[in-house]
Amino acid sequence: MHSDIRVCSNWEHAHERPVYTLGDRCPKCDAPAENxxxxxxxxxxxxxxxxxxxxPDGPD
Known part of the structure; x- marks a missing residue:
């Protein structure tokens, strides 16, 4: 499955929450964006x- 929406690959260290983008780079920190x-x-x-x-809701 491939999505057009990408997320900053470095969001855990550079941002408080995920930064989503449609481009190949994060608009805030310029890190690569991943699927x-x-x-x-x-x-x-x-x-x-x-x-x-x-x-818990699995088969018995």
Whole structure:
């Protein structure tokens, strides 16, 4: 998945909260911006079954 919205790669150290942009660089600190979309779902995830069981709303 690819998103057009990008986030400052250095926001945890340079800003109080994430800085979002559509460009390749952060408008406030000029650091590179990275994709803000979460990683895609991986059906071959070896530990997915255990994580789903550990969730309070997971299957019994």
């Amino acid at each position: 803000s979309a979460p990683p895609p779902f991986d059906p071959t995830d070896r530990y997915g079954e255990y994580r789903r069981r550990a969730r």
